[in-house]
Amino acid sequence: MMLSDKIGQSDIEQQPTRNGFGEGLVELGDKNPNVVALTGDLSESTRVQAFQKKYPERFIEVGVAEQNMMGIAAGLALSGKIPFIGSYATFSPGRNWDQLRVSVAYSQANVKIIGAHTGVSVGPDGATHQALEDIAIVRVIPNMTVVVPCDYLETKKATIAGGNFVGPFYLRTTREKTAVFTRPETPFEIGKANILKDGTDVAVIGCGPVLYNALLAAQELEKQGISVMVINNHTIKPIDSETIIAAAKKCRAVVTLEEHQISAGAGSAVCEVLAKSYPVPVEMVGMPDTFGQSGEPEQLLQRYGMDKEAVIKAIQKVIQRKDKNA
Amino acid sequence: MDKLNGSQLQLKANDIRQDIIEMLLEAKSGHSAGPLGMADVFASLYFNVLKHDPTDSKWEGRDRLVLSCGHICPVLYATLAESGYFPKEELKTLRKLDTRLLGHPHNLALPGIENSSGPLGQGLSQAIGMALALRMDHKSNRVYCICSDGEQNEGQIWEALMFAGKNRLNNLTVILDRNNIQIDGFTEDIMPLEPLKQKYEAFNFHVIEIDGHNTDAIINACMEAKAIYEKPTLIIAHTIPGKGVGFMEYDFRWHGTPPGISDVPGSPPKKEQAARALKDLRTLRGQIVGEHQ
Numbered sequence: 001m002m003l004s005d006k007i008g009q010s011d012i013e014q015q016p017t018r019n020g021f022g023e024g025l026v027e028l029g030d031k032n033p034n035v036v037a038l039t040g041d042l043s044e045s046t047r048v049q050a051f052q053k054k055y056p057e058r059f060i061e062v063g064v065a066e067q068n069m070m071g072i073a074a075g076l077a078l079s080g081k082i083p084f085i086g087s088y089a090t091f092s093p094g095r096n097w098d099q100l101r102v103s104v105a106y107s108q109a110n111v112k113i114i115g116a117h118t119g120v121s122v123g124p125d126g127a128t129h130q131a132l133e134d135i136a137i138v139r140v141i142p143n144m145t146v147v148v149p150c151d152y153l154e155t156k157k158a159t160i161a162g163g164n165f166v167g168p169f170y171l172r173t174t175r176e177k178t179a180v181f182t183r184p185e186t187p188f189e190i191g192k193a194n195i196l197k198d199g200t201d202v203a204v205i206g207c208g209p210v211l212y213n214a215l216l217a218a219q220e221l222e223k224q225g226i227s228v229m230v231i232n233n234h235t236i237k238p239i240d241s242e243t244i245i246a247a248a249k250k251c252r253a254v255v256t257l258e259e260h261q262i263s264a265g266a267g268s269a270v271c272e273v274l275a276k277s278y279p280v281p282v283e284m285v286g287m288p289d290t291f292g293q294s295g296e297p298e299q300l301l302q303r304y305g306m307d308k309e310a311v312i313k314a315i316q317k318v319i320q321r322k323d324k325n326a
Numbered sequence: 327m328d329k330l331n332g333s334q335l336q337l338k339a340n341d342i343r344q345d346i347i348e349m350l351l352e353a354k355s356g357h358s359a360g361p362l363g364m365a366d367v368f369a370s371l372y373f374n375v376l377k378h379d380p381t382d383s384k385w386e387g388r389d390r391l392v393l394s395c396g397h398i399c400p401v402l403y404a405t406l407a408e409s410g411y412f413p414k415e416e417l418k419t420l421r422k423l424d425t426r427l428l429g430h431p432h433n434l435a436l437p438g439i440e441n442s443s444g445p446l447g448q449g450l451s452q453a454i455g456m457a458l459a460l461r462m463d464h465k466s467n468r469v470y471c472i473c474s475d476g477e478q479n480e481g482q483i484w485e486a487l488m489f490a491g492k493n494r495l496n497n498l499t500v501i502l503d504r505n506n507i508q509i510d511g512f513t514e515d516i517m518p519l520e521p522l523k524q525k526y527e528a529f530n531f532h533v534i535e536i537d538g539h540n541t542d543a544i545i546n547a548c549m550e551a552k553a554i555y556e557k558p559t560l561i562i563a564h565t566i567p568g569k570g571v572g573f574m575e576y577d578f579r580w581h582g583t584p585p586g587i588s589d590v591p592g593s594p595p596k597k598e599q600a601a602r603a604l605k606d607l608r609t610l611r612g613q614i615v616g617e618h619q
Contacts, residue, residue, distance in 0.1 A: 036462075060458065068451045068485035075392075075455020078433070078441065081462075083455075098445050099482070103452055107433050107442045 002196045002232075004181045007212075008219050014177040015152035017209060018116055021173050022047025024159025025084055029055050035163060036076060038062055039086045040069050045175070046086035046116040066092040070099035070111070077109035082163060089115025089131030089172065093138055105143045105168050112162050112169045113138075119208065119259030120287065120304055121176045121297035130292040131172075136264035138170045139237045145190060146236040148172045148207035148258070148266060151180045154234065157188035165190055174259075176297050178209035182232075193240040195247075199229035202315050202322075203247035206257030206285075207233050207266050210306050214257055217311040228315060236266045241273045248274055253322040254282045255314045259306055262286040281321035283314040327380070327409070330373040333618040335541040338408065339369040340611045343570045344604060345404035345417055349427075350584035351600040353420040356429065359567035359580040360474065361401035363505045363538070367563055368405040370544040371470065380410035383437035389467050390456050392441050394449025395474035395503070396430040397582070402439075403427050411438040447480030449473070450500065454490050457498040468552065471500045476508030479517045484529075490558045491530030498558040499551040500531075503538065505567040507578035522562060531560045538563030570610055571603040 006012040029035045029051050038060040043049045052059040062069040066087055073083040085092060093100045093113055104111045118131040139146045145167055149155040155173060162169040197218055204214040211232055218228035229251055248254055256267030267284040274280060287304055301307045330338055342365040350356050371391060379385045393402050407414045419425040426436040430444030443449045453471035460467055477483060490498055506513050513519055523533045532554045536543040551559035568574025573593040585599035594602045
């Protein structure tokens, strides 16, 4: 059983994914004395703070200096530490991409990069702080592992899995409270997508909290007799080609979903697999090649087309395309 | 390894310079001036100052040498080969397909390379991370970071200096190759650095200025840095770019050019450059030997 039994209900638990990271980091720290944490003046909002309080001797405040933070983390990792660096994704890996590329990825330094405050759901802070390009710029680098967890529980599991995994690791978190739609016993394995809901007419393959909108869309469309498969493709790299191809073979139509630029993101990674192995009609839901703006998260998701209605439209459109091809 | 001193070190530096010329001639690309200028510093570090073991490059008790300005790696490669990390014949593979001696150094490619570098400004932060890890683990090994002067243009350097100064990283010694040139010209024309000593002092560094070709001064400065418990140390090593090869000395046009590739005004024709460079170095060797007899 993968899913909460409260999907679509108003009393489903709400928690930000960043809280899952903060709790997972402390658990890792309890078990492994080599785990250290760094932040660039964002201890509280990235949720590194709980680790800082419990293990001050393993916490490093770098100040507002993300390039230096990435480099220090590389040096720590090359000396046997397991550093987690927390900042907003627009700054890290946004501002320190060169340091990620050379000091960390090329050097295979065991650094864990936590990109916080991603997506338009950052809300009122506006476009400068809404990371919508981070998946693209990270997944293009060799040696990287890229994980985008869908809720609080999965983020905690992914944090612990990332700490136990050896190699450069990017974890994407979010600021706002979002539905906790998986369960404590839902499996999480790096590189293994989870089929949250089976279906036959279309497969929605997505990642991050916005994936909840696919579950809501599926519930609504089931009433109209449309059977929707929903896949949580939490690991963008290395991507689970096997699950993606199997879903395409079964449903023969795919919708990708992410809170990120459509171009070069998680959906593009899915399309790379399909184009090579099993091309089917695809509709892509995500940020349509534009910057965000200030507003409430739900307003912004609606404005830029990543809410439940947008997913429903994309599903209907891709099914039409599939039928034309048939 | 037995420590070398005085004329032994000068002769070792001379060997390293000859290796550099031969490597670059074979590679047909790469940097000349910086590596030649830093040969005395590298010889002093690897044959006197550093705790290291060429037969066990991952030895826990080793000091770390982080090369931040990766483009001067011919001097690092030649020094590692002279130390016995890998066979000297391999120096001739510099920059060739499937070599372990990449155009800019890679930590995973070759024993003795602690970090990957090339994009300037990144090594100092990594050196700080290593120094922090050693301090957390209560280890007494030291971290040496080699920076260039042109590299000081990078913002990351100043982020790193703020951090090292704040955290009083006394196990970190930065050696800055002050040769006054960068690719486009003289450092003070491109982006003035002076007063460099005062800038570092303001960032809470202990600063020592030395002649970067005086091996005794290099060793003494490193020993002085070990005795400073309150803060990190910067050694400004004043060097002559192209040192040892008359026609390359002080000339920024030899920053990124190997011998034998192009006719540089004021230098011998390209076909004669390598032979002339090696002849200069052999003459220098004779002088070192003569002075100490």
